[in-house]
Amino acid sequence: xxxxxxxxxxxxxxxxxxxxxxxxxxxxxxxxxxxxxxxxxxxxxxxxxxxxxxxxxxxxxxxxxxxxxxxxxxxxxxxxxxxxxxxxxxxxxxxxxxxxxxxxxxxxxxxxxxxxxxxxx
Amino acid sequence: xxxxxxxxxxxxxxxxxxxxxxxxxxxxxxxxxxxxxxxxxxxxxxxxxxxxxxxxxxxxxxxxxxxxxxxxxxxxxxxxxxxxxxxxxxxxxxxxxxxxxxxxxxxx
Numbered sequence: 001x002x003x004x005x006x007x008x009x010x011x012x013x014x015x016x017x018x019x020x021x022x023x024x025x026x027x028x029x030x031x032x033x034x035x036x037x038x039x040x041x042x043x044x045x046x047x048x049x050x051x052x053x054x055x056x057x058x059x060x061x062x063x064x065x066x067x068x069x070x071x072x073x074x075x076x077x078x079x080x081x082x083x084x085x086x087x088x089x090x091x092x093x094x095x096x097x098x099x100x101x102x103x104x105x106x107x108x109x110x111x112x113x114x115x116x117x118x119x120x121x
Numbered sequence: 122x123x124x125x126x127x128x129x130x131x132x133x134x135x136x137x138x139x140x141x142x143x144x145x146x147x148x149x150x151x152x153x154x155x156x157x158x159x160x161x162x163x164x165x166x167x168x169x170x171x172x173x174x175x176x177x178x179x180x181x182x183x184x185x186x187x188x189x190x191x192x193x194x195x196x197x198x199x200x201x202x203x204x205x206x207x208x209x210x211x212x213x214x215x216x217x218x219x220x221x222x223x224x225x226x227x228x229x
Contacts (some may be wrong), residue, residue, distance in 0.1 A: 043222065043223075044208055044220045044221055044222040044223045045157075045165065045208060045210075045220045046220065047210075047217070047218040047219065047220065050216070059216050061217060061218075062217070095164055095165075097164075101176060101177065102167070102170050102171075102174075102176060105153065105155075105170045105171050105174075106151075106153035106155070106170075106210075106211075106212040106218060107153070107155040107167055107170035107171070107210070108155075108165075108167060109167045109170075109176050111164035111165060111166075112164065113164060114164055
């Protein structure tokens, strides 16, 4: 069974760092790029960027460039999203997502369950 | 403010059809428009991609179209389970993908 399983909810203070994990199973991890999407409660999703799982090359959306880092542990079939210095505006649900049956179609048909991140002093 | 504009709400009675619009310049520039269904507390689910294509398992009651800078999702034969928020997305060039603000569909 193909699955993306993310790490659990986080409560952080402003200025703290965050790492969200996304473990893939049921398919060859390096076959599909991993994307990250942010969704502030009550708002539409925002695409944050993607990382190539075969060469670990990241591409960040302009709105997030310089503030986030994507990384991989290919041996563990796991992708990571890091935010080195959180602000209250980072409070959101973060999803990892990939395109499997629709590869190359700029759409995402496999999603993690989401990780709720709350940033509050 | 989202790059793609959707009406905040739509509604219809069971068995009826409802159409949701999505407007933006990237919609007109590329044929990479997708639609997602999201129930509260759940991850989005892909319903339509490449304007008109349905992933395996999505009922043919869901159909997509595009004219100029506006894409549309039509849900026919409305069912109670269709009540959800629907988001459009579009490729916007240079590996960028943008989403709409969402339309909450209510089944009356």
